[in-house]
Amino acid sequence: MMFMKKFLISTVLLSSFMAYAGGFRVSLQGVRQLAMAHTSAHAEDASVAFFNPAGMSFIPAKLSIAAGGFGAKSTVTFQSLATLESYKTQSPIGTPVYAAVAYKVLPNVSLGFSFSTPFGSTIEWPNDWAGREIVQKLELKAYYFQPMVSVKLAPWASFGASYIYAKGSVDWDKAATQIGGTLNLNDSKAKGSGYGFGFYFQPDTKWDISVAYRSPVDVKAKEGVVSFDISPALYSNLGLSAAGQDSFTATLPLVDEFTLGATYKVTPKWLVSADFNYSGWDRYNKLTLDFANAPIGNQPNDPTVLVSPKNFHNTKTFRFGTQYQVSDMIALRAGYYYDESPYSDKNFQAETPSFNSSVFTAGLGLNVSKSFGVDLAGGIAFPESRKVNNTYYNLIGQAKAKAYYFGLGLHYNAF
Secondary structure (H helix, E strand, O other): OHHHHHHHHHHHHHHHHOOOOOOOOOOOOHHHHHHHHOOOOHHHOOHHHHHHHOOOOOOOOOOEEEEEEEEEEEEEEEEOOOOOEEEEOOOOEEEEEEEEEEEEEEOOEEEEEEOOOEEEEEEEEEOOOOOOOOOOOOEEEEEEEEEEEEEEOOOOOOOOOEEEEEEEEEEEEEHHHOOOEEEEEEEEEEEEHHHHHHEEEEOOOOOOEEEEOOEEEEEEEEEEEEEEEOOHHHHHOOHHHHHHOOEEEEEEEEOOOEEEEEEEOOOOOOEEEEEEEEEEEHHHOEEEEEEOOOOOOEOOEOOOOEEEOOOOOEEEEEEEEEEOOOOOEEEEEEEEEEOOOOOOOOHHHOOOOOEEEEEEEEEEEEEEOOHHHEEEEEEEEEEEEEEEEEOOEEEEEEEEEEEEEEEEEEHHHHH
């Protein structure tokens, strides 16, 4: 049953990321923001709502609407130390989207709503690759729905809060060569909730300061289904149904995030921004999965319950961005940030590969009119290679990656 134990640990690892963008934070929730390294202290339109609800109070419009989409492409290469063979992912382009609206119902009170898909991509490895027992193909989708309110406490300060509803889905294929087939994990109804709050300050005409916190979210999977494509003769031994299936439930903790951001207007045309993000990945010290029938856990008092260690650690991200207003119509943007992986080489996860990465971004803002604008952005990541030493899965070798992003956003402000 060692294979099944490894399978279940992988299942928990995968499910825990359904709403929080894999083993790394994918920063694609605003095209304007992405162009400036995804910095947060920008209150020009409703896209600020995802980053800090308090920023809605400083949007220079009674009604603001922002929406956009991205293309995200990544490739991961793994070379096995045992065979020296190399394998490369064949993943399609992911397409995260976002939309937000903010409305001043009173001079000092704004209501808003943010919708985003902070993770929406597929990773696909060759069928014969060294880690096929871990993952062959994985598709994750996550949806965030955030109603929010912002109150201006003073002409220069505001407070905002939001309710977070998260809904996720997963579709995962992996080889099961030890029992002569493949497995599929599917859950489209996992959900959870949390909250966010923040303060936003404009102490003078030069400074914007944003302080925001997003709470942990416990995503509850109550209707997960595991389907086994194996010999029916093995069904009864594994406690499966006549269709070769079993169900599972789990409560999956997602990390909290703290962000401190600032923007300074060096001149009327030139501004610089910086952010510090802190993510509490150490919540993933262990996860628990409860199967309906399969006695393949590791708890002496209940063999259907598996408790698995995670060994993730907290991460920090530093972001720097800038914008230069060439004319009333055109703004040029650029940025850089460094992103940390939340796990060590010995805990490398093939289904959610993560690397320490330097990311360079750039973009363009076009003010078509006083009320309507278009934003373009792109980014390229330079992940550091990893010496993978995950002895639990016998995944030992070297992993490399490359990734790029591009986005198109629209915003409308009604004054």
